[in-house]
Amino acid sequence: MSWHPVIPWPLIIVVGLLLVGFTGWRLAVESRHRVRWGLRLATSLTMVVALLGPAVNGAIARQAASDVNVFFVVDTTTSAMARDYGEGRTRLDGYREDIAKIQEEMPGARFSIITFDFAARVVMPLTTDTQALKTATDNLRAEDSQYSGGSSVTVAQDRLKKTLEGTKERQPERSRIVFYLGDGEQTSSDQPAPFDLPDLIDGGAVLGYGSAQGGQMATTNADGSTGDDVTDSAGKPGVSTIDEKRLEEIAKQLDVPYTHRTGGDIGPAMEDADPGTTVAGAGASIETYTSLVWIAALVMAALLLADLFLVTREIGRLRRVEP
Incomplete structure (x- = not known):
């Protein structure tokens, strides 16, 4: 396992602190919509992981x-x-x-x-x-x-x-x-x-x-x-x-x-x-790896869809109770 950041480390730290900090705080103080804020916290954490660029190490290739x-x-x-x-x-x-x-x-x-x-x-x-x-x-x-x-x-x-x-x-x-x-x-x-x-x-x-x-x-x-x-x-x-x-x-x-x-x-x-x-194989070495960012992206998409479903259902419920 290795990490290949998509953006510079300092930006990942700033984005992570803002997103995870805010959604974590809202989850702690929220009493009615804890599931939704829990999904948003999970989405934020998954985004940070994706930005870190997780990957599975491969072989070491060498140029000619x-x-x-x-x-x-x-x-x-x-x-x-x-x-x-x-x-x-x-x-x-x-x-x-x-x-x-x-x-x-x-x-x-x-x-x-x-x-x-x-x-x-x-x-x-x-x-x-x-x-x-x-x-x-x-x-x-x-x-x-x-x-x-x-x-x-x-x-x-x-x-x-x-x-x-x-x-x-x-x-x-x-x-x-x-x-x-x-x-x-x-x-x-x-x-x-x-x-x-x-x-x-x-x-x-x-x-x-x-x-x-x-x-x-x-x-x-x-x-x-x-x-x-x-x-x-x-x-x-x-x-x-x-x-x-x-x-x-x-x-x-x-x-x-x-x-x-x-x-x-x-x-x-x-x-x-x-x-x-x-x-062959006497030149500069190149580390090969398989990126796992796509997996994190799929998880984020699923979490966002679940959040969207809950928000849509809540909006429908509010419309039905309007006088």
Whole structure:
């Protein structure tokens, strides 16, 4: 048996003293309606018990634990809106799906998201909070098309390097896994500087999205809304295509495998990613219990119904004796 208060202890004490004290006093001084005040005293006591949150103890569950820090490097340039992932879906949809699948494959790991377009930024620092990861992933947005001026596929190099160096210094015992998600399309006129991350990456993968035929893409606004499709200077629809050769070069620079993603099971892409070890039952312990508040609530309802019945009967009796 354990107690899990529904509201803070001080409030329970105040409520208990007021309700139990008043109904107990009325029961002591009342001569005609002792049964009714007895029911109300019992109701007050039951309410206090319910607020204390009685429960039956269960087993001690332990979360999975992993010795891995996972970094998602995500391309959020306008081409992420190209509709050539699966059946007319955007590449951004593919990013969201695969991040969720990877998280499921790596329970207990810590996750971080770094996005890049014309610049790179950490949109979510390392955390084991899977709900925070889901929220951050759902909120991924392509850059504002109005300010799109060309980008490099390796613009995240410096930000990623600093993040990995800091993590290695603070947590040298944890491996560092990097998943690069993008289409490999270089829109900057300059050649992309190669990723140079010696001894900072222990595994991961480059995941490519898009098709050789390419896909048209909607313009995007700062608030995440979309507009008409992108067009070139001649007014023709803009088409973005995947550059798998460049993605393979990035994979070689990071020393991780490359996989073209079109949906489906993420397992094959994870086979060579070396995602570290997950140890079931080695994480934080969680005490499980079965709440008994519902029983107290049922007792309260029965007592209140009995009190209501007595009050209703008394009102009926008074009406019958009226002249």
